Amino acid sequence: MLLFSYGTLRQAGVQRATYGRLLQGHEDVLIGYRLAPLAITDPEVVRISGKAVHTIACRSGDPGDRIEGVVFGLTAAELAATDRYEVDVYARVEAELASGTRAFVYVGPPLSSGDSGISE
16 A cells, blocks of 8 residues: 655654554655644654644645655555554545555645645
């Protein structure tokens, strides 16, 4: 199973805590999404990631919006572990990346017309 990660799942410490191993992956791009800040209230997720604010990919629909990240291959059990790590605001969807690869990605609600997101 392929997973596109643009945030804390790229950190070695998060990978070790979530999967018990370091992941190998390749770079790709998610098109039509922008990053927005997301305050994390789950103390375990903050402990593992070392961050109280993560980013969340929100669909903008603008093909000029791009999020760089990494595609990882996961087992079904590791994908389930990822579901437990990601807080409830994130939803796992399947998306086509710039390379044409289809992968799961954790996203938030679409941006409204007034939302600018954040740049990375």
